[in-house]
Amino acid sequence: MLSFIEEDFSLVHRNTLGIQARARYFASARSVEEIREALRFAGDRHLPVAVLGGGSNTVFADDYIDGLVLAVDLEGVHFHGRAVEVAAGENWHELVMETLRRDLYGLENLSLIPGYVGAAPIQNIGAYGAELDRYFVSLDAIDRQSLDLVTMDSADCQFGYRDSIFKHDLKDRMIIVRVRLSLDDTFEANLTYDDLRTEIEATHGSAGTSPTAMDISDAVCRLRRRKLPDPEQIGNVGSFFKNPEVSEARYRRLLRQWPGLPSWPTSRGVKLSAAWMIEHLDLKGRAVGDAQVSSRHALVLVNAGHAQSADVLALAATVQESVKDRFDVELEIEPVIYRRI
Ligand code: EPU
Numbered sequence: 001m002l003s004f005i006e007e008d009f010s011l012v013h014r015n016t017l018g019i020q021a022r023a024r025y026f027a028s029a030r031s032v033e034e035i036r037e038a039l040r041f042a043g044d045r046h047l048p049v050a051v052l053g054g055g056s057n058t059v060f061a062d063d064y065i066d067g068l069v070l071a072v073d074l075e076g077v078h079f080h081g082r083a084v085e086v087a088a089g090e091n092w093h094e095l096v097m098e099t100l101r102r103d104l105y106g107l108e109n110l111s112l113i114p115g116y117v118g119a120a121p122i123q124n125i126g127a128y129g130a131e132l133d134r135y136f137v138s139l140d141a142i143d144r145q146s147l148d149l150v151t152m153d154s155a156d157c158q159f160g161y162r163d164s165i166f167k168h169d170l171k172d173r174m175i176i177v178r179v180r181l182s183l184d185d186t187f188e189a190n191l192t193y194d195d196l197r198t199e200i201e202a203t204h205g206s207a208g209t210s211p212t213a214m215d216i217s218d219a220v221c222r223l224r225r226r227k228l229p230d231p232e233q234i235g236n237v238g239s240f241f242k243n244p245e246v247s248e249a250r251y252r253r254l255l256r257q258w259p260g261l262p263s264w265p266t267s268r269g270v271k272l273s274a275a276w277m278i279e280h281l282d283l284k285g286r287a288v289g290d291a292q293v294s295s296r297h298a299l300v301l302v303n304a305g306h307a308q309s310a311d312v313l314a315l316a317a318t319v320q321e322s323v324k325d326r327f328d329v330e331l332e333i334e335p336v337i338y339r340r341i
Helices: 032-044 092-101 194-205 213-227 248-257 274-280 309-327
Strands: 005-010 022-029 049-052 058-060 064-072 077-080 083-087 136-143 149-153 174-182 235-239 263-265 270-272 291-293 300-303 336-338
Touching: 022 032, 032 049, 032 064, 032 136, 032 174, 058 309, 064 174, 083 092, 092 213, 149 174, 194 213, 248 270, 270 274, 274 309, 291 309, 300 309
Parallel strands: 022 064, 049 064, 058 336
Antiparallel strands: 005 022, 077 083, 083 174, 136 149, 136 174, 235 300, 263 270, 291 300
């Protein structure tokens, strides 16, 4: 067997939800060639393959994965002026910190998002008024069918809100190995997100000084630590549901019934706050087994102990049904679910 492949491997430390799943085989690949070798290993044995990054946006739907779990653990960061090329296995937040140390801007609003760089394009990570696609240039990925290395630009990736082609036409087809970004070399604070502006005003407003990129990053970290449960303390994968988008007409009808419902205009209609709807159904703290709707943030499901994947998925279904019943709105699950493969 290949030296970087292990048998009967516990995935508990490879998913931030802390599900006690096991894999028949587990490979931690550190190069493009090791990824290809692992894929050939699985191909020869007719084993299904599940690809894993930092495990911070992944839910194992089964407690046993009867195949190969392939972790993309490639490392390396290279800067050339405003351009940066990053291997998929680098930690996202550490990359953000390194860009700020080098006086490169744009990623500060995306501070403290858990996970690997390679997973960032899959869900077009976003927070506090910024999204990855604004800085994205291209990525290299291994095509799982041909084992060729292909380069994809922004248009190829079809980015949307927490969305890309890797969740649709190219689902389970590409393994992202490198990401290229182009950052700003002059700083302009992005304070479009109300909570962030309020947080910055509280510290800078009276002093009359303008915030630096590091001030914005610090404020984002404070907000995230205050609002979101820390996966180091209690297992979770961040927002479990996307904020749903509805038409303007639908929104106006909903608003008559629910005057406080927070919303944001989008190019296609209106985005609604899923957390607010869940909170108004009194679902905070609701549990199935050890899976629980976080008492801190209604959009997050946490593992309060030894939750099974079935508990998490049953709880998610309960939340979806309740929101559908009361608001007639469908909530879409945001993290990647590994179903039986
Ligand atoms: N709210 C509640 N109850 C709660 C939490 C929030 O009513 O328990 C209300 C707040 O009052 C606020 C609104 O919901 O008016 C929005 O809350 P928040 O600012 O926390 O943002 P969110 O829409 O719930 C999104 C992202 C987060 C991201 C934050 C900040 C999605 C699915 N989630 O959450 O992303 O950090 O905005 O930008 O878009 C993630 O993707 O994993 C994630 C955590």
